[in-house]
Amino acid sequence: MSAPKALPPPARDVEEGLAHIREFGLCIMTDVLAGPNLARARDALYRAAADDRARGRERKFGLDYGDDDSNQRVWNVLSRDSVFEDMIEHPLALAFVRGVLGWPALLGNLSANITGPGGGEMVLHADQIFVPEPWAADPQGLNVAWCLDDFTEANGATRIAPGSHRLNRAPRADEGDVPTVPLEAPAGSMVVFESRVWHKTGFNRTADQRRAGVFGWYTKPIYRAQENWFLSLDPAIRTFASDDVLVLLGYKAEGLGLVYGASPA
């Protein structure tokens, strides 16, 4: 594999970002969230995380390092604060979804991964591993990651194998230690990576830093959503949702996900 060994520089616009995704498997857009918007999203996420921890509602994820009580996953982030509704339909996020997956697409999940001091690495993986190989020629999903803190090598920035998406397969068991690059980006950045690129959470080697990323996972519309929105979504979101959000959550459907043969909204 003649894969690039480094990350692309921040992309200036969607067109350049899409070119980076084709070459590297990912692109970085800086300064997407800033000022009060960033502060509000960050406060909302840490409040939800603290609430889960206090109430014993944390749930582990199978790809995480099992004996880890420092890192924390937060699920169904979408229902935790209306600021996250803006996130899933942010014009830049939807431009990448349309550019990589086409439309309609589905939101499989909106979850967060907060690394904590001493937190362990994840298993190296590609996000579309639930699709049996051989894979189709195009990516079947897209992750739009929102950095709510600075992502640094030391605090557990997601580690990526740039260009690994071109292999069009999942990493084998003996490839868990292939070289990866820490995805360093300032708070407020959006990192977009397609579903075949190999990546994992990095080690958090700091004594006192947590870093939070919110991950919007989008798929082509034929796949079952990771989160069962029909059970877990705050009903207010459906009530006030835009047409784009209704599509993303499966309420505005064509061909699949119908109710009595027709779109439910």
Add this chain to the structure above:
Amino acid sequence: MTGEPVGALNVRPGQDDGQRDARTRLREDGWCVIPDILSPEGTARALERLWEAAAESERRGVATYMPVLDPNVHNVRVFNLLDIDPMFRDLIRRPTALDLVRSLLGDDFLISNFTANIARPGARSMPLHSDQALVVPAPWAHPWAMNIIWALTDVRLENGATLYLPGSHLCTDRSQLPADPAPLMRPFEAPAGSIIAMEGRMWHTSGANVTQNEDRALLFGYYTAPFLRPQVNHNATLSAETQAGLDPDMRRWLGLEADANVGLVQDVFTPPQPEPDRAAEPVA
């Protein structure tokens, strides 16, 4: 890939020789027939209740004619059978059917849909398609979907038997299909009370009913691998009353539980960590 058909279409024509196990025939030929699953009385009762379900569907405001699927009104389509009559909730989980489903799709299958198509005299054919190719991008290396088709009447060429392209379930992309499939198409013929199992990659079309006075009634139980989105949103189509009456197996098979494909991910890699026993701790 070249544009020429490959050997896929030269496999045995898939005649039901009865010598091989049904699961083997399904895997190798892409289809099989198992007769006498329903008794003659049971079949007649099921057909009667299907017509009642069609009437109930119309009463609920759901049309039984789908212009997008069928060229004329002689095909009667009934959706949401699972909500309308408990008989259909029984048929969809019959052990013989689920045994075939598990043998092809594994234990973690989903019930994607259960619908009926009654071809009345004058019903015409749909375009050629495979259920999997309609929604899943190539290559089609594995079966990710299948139909269990319940024959509530005799099914034969003249009354609109489903026509299939033998061996086409082994085509991994469109370039391997023959340029002119029409002369190669064969009918799935089966007596009333049979089930016909067909895997999702088989290219097929509904036949034309050229009889004067004979209906051809089929139920289509559609099952998929667990990571594919079901054709219908069972969370919304099944009434609260119906959902309340489902046992845990049915809830899982219908995708009504909270966990979706993360369970599969956990099986592939590390086993899930046991949850600490928080129930014993006070919630501060």
